Amino acid sequence: MSDESNLRSIHLSRTAQGRYRIENVRGGVLEIGHGEDADFTPVELLLAAIAGCTAIDVDFLTTKKSQPSRFDVSASGIKVSDADGNRLEDIAVGFDVTFPDDEAGRQMAERLPTAVERSHDRLCTVSRTVELGTPVVTGLSA
Incomplete structure (x- = not known):
């Protein structure tokens, strides 16, 4: 059984090749990559x-x-x-x-x-x- 209060989601946008920005619904931001730099x-x-x-x-x-x-x-x-x-x-x-x-x-x-x-x-x-x-x-x- 699910409703809107149980939904968890994020949005990911490409910022460059192999680099992405992730945002949650509360405004948190995280940058990720493919392992060539310090990003997770x-x-x-x-x-x-x-x-x-x-x-x-x-x-x-x-x-x-x-x-x-x-x-x-x-x-x-x-x-x-x-x-x-x-x-x-x-x-x-x-x-x-x-x-x-x-x-x-x-x-x-x-x-x-x-x-x-x-x-x-x-x-x-x-x-x-x-x-x-x-x-x-x-x-x-x-």
Whole structure:
């Protein structure tokens, strides 16, 4: 069941060969490229989306009583090209989170593994979409 409140969208415009400007409906702007400069590539954005989505989940689930002293997340994958086409395999997301060594910090640190699991198994829209293999329809706009 969907309605307008569930719709998520972006608009991409070409700015030069291999360079693009992406805008969201809230006015956010992001420049991307094909990997010849410092701009993120689409594959890097996919990894960033997976890491960012799960980081947001884990952040909200673990910081109710204590703020982390470190909250770093990494994401990686191996790009392969074979008979099935180009894709990433072995996508991995790693959390490096520490909380203060006090009662509240220890409680939040104990919540961390469950929060990571909940994000992966249920909450993170991006990784759930990738893992479930949601079809992508591509075509010309009318």
